[in-house]
Amino acid sequence: MTESLRSPLGRVRGLGSARSGTTHWWRQRLTALALLPLIIWFVIGLVSHVGADHAAVVAWIAAPLNAALLVLLLTAGFWHVQLGGRVIIEDYIHGEGLKIFSVVALNFATIAVGLACVLAVLKLALRTV
Amino acid sequence: MAGVQRPLSPHLQVYRPQISSVLSITHRITGASLGFGTLLLAWWLISAATGAEAFAQAQGVLGSIPGRLVLFGFTWALFYHLCNGIRHLGWDAGLGFEIPVMERTGIAVIIFSIVLTIAAWAVGCTLAGGVA
Numbered sequence: 492m493t494e495s496l497r498s499p500l501g502r503v504r505g506l507g508s509a510r511s512g513t514t515h516w517w518r519q520r521l522t523a524l525a526l527l528p529l530i531i532w533f534v535i536g537l538v539s540h541v542g543a544d545h546a547a548v549v550a551w552i553a554a555p556l557n558a559a560l561l562v563l564l565l566t567a568g569f570w571h572v573q574l575g576g577r578v579i580i581e582d583y584i585h586g587e588g589l590k591i592f593s594v595v596a597l598n599f600a601t602i603a604v605g606l607a608c609v610l611a612v613l614k615l616a617l618r619t620v
Numbered sequence: 621m622a623g624v625q626r627p628l629s630p631h632l633q634v635y636r637p638q639i640s641s642v643l644s645i646t647h648r649i650t651g652a653s654l655g656f657g658t659l660l661l662a663w664w665l666i667s668a669a670t671g672a673e674a675f676a677q678a679q680g681v682l683g684s685i686p687g688r689l690v691l692f693g694f695t696w697a698l699f700y701h702l703c704n705g706i707r708h709l710g711w712d713a714g715l716g717f718e719i720p721v722m723e724r725t726g727i728a729v730i731i732f733s734i735v736l737t738i739a740a741w742a743v744g745c746t747l748a749g750g751v752a
Contacts, residue, residue: 520712523705530702534695538740542748545672552668572655579652604662611662611669 515574522571529564549615558616562609569605573597639726647704650697657694695740700733 495502506512536557540548551557576597584590635641660682667678681687707725710716716725 520709523709527702527706530698534698534740538744539747541744545668545675548668548675552665569658572651572658575651576655579648604658608658608662608665611665614669 515577519571519574519578522567522574525563525567526571529560529567532560533564552612553615553618555616558612561612565605565608565612569601569608573601576601639723643704643726643729647701647708650701650704653697654694654701657697660690660694692737692741696733696737699736699740700729703729703732703736 504512536551540551543551552561577594580590580593580597584593632641664678664682667674682691707716707729710725716722
């Protein structure tokens with residue numbers, strides 16, 4: 492084995508040059524795992540409400556268990572979009588300035604749209620009937 | 621650099637499309653599409669939280685023929701990304717790397733994504749009482 496230029500401490504920490512190790516990769520897998528059952532539940536919920544009126548849809552969203560599952564779905568979902576979108580940007584956008592701008596724009600957009608979705612669910616879930 | 625035509629290493633377009641490469645790029649395309657599709661989800665949720673009138677307007681657009689086409693496309697993209705995502709998680713666990721297995725699971729992903737999409741729309745249309 493050739494002598495490594497990495498220090499023993501760096502090898503033990505295993506964080507690599509970006510200082511984040513496998514954190515991004517691992518979070519993408521964990522959000523994917525969380526989304527599996529949540530997406531199946533959500534699609535069943537949507538399909539069973541095709542053609543339903545406003546009151547029925549609102550009642551479904553606002554039911555405590557459904558609202559909790561929706562908030563979980565939105566959190567895991569928008570996080571997953573942010574993680575996956577970042578990989579796509581870093582793979583295909585090579586200009587340093589545009590790359591950083593795109594990643595920041597993606598972060599802002601996923602947080603803003605995700606938060607707006609969660610607030611919409613909470614507004615319906617917490618309203619006093 | 622400028623003006624000098626140096627030989628380049630073979631790039632994507634010189635290779636024959638294969639199950640592995642086509643499904644991989646489709647996973648990215650569906651993922652990115654679904655990312656943009658969250659805007660529709662946001663619009664739908666916010667209109668539901670705004671009131672009956674806003675909700676009826678959103679439902680009207682989403683329920684129109686172009687709206688349904690877009691939703692049908694997103695349904696398939698979602699099921700494809702879901703099925704192929706399971707395939708990816710299998711690989712992460714060290715399962716299914718053999719080329720014949722990889723090709724079989726790839727074809728299974730294509731079939732399942734189409735079957736699930738048609739099933740979801742068939743059930744939805746039946747519950748809604750017909751396509752109209």
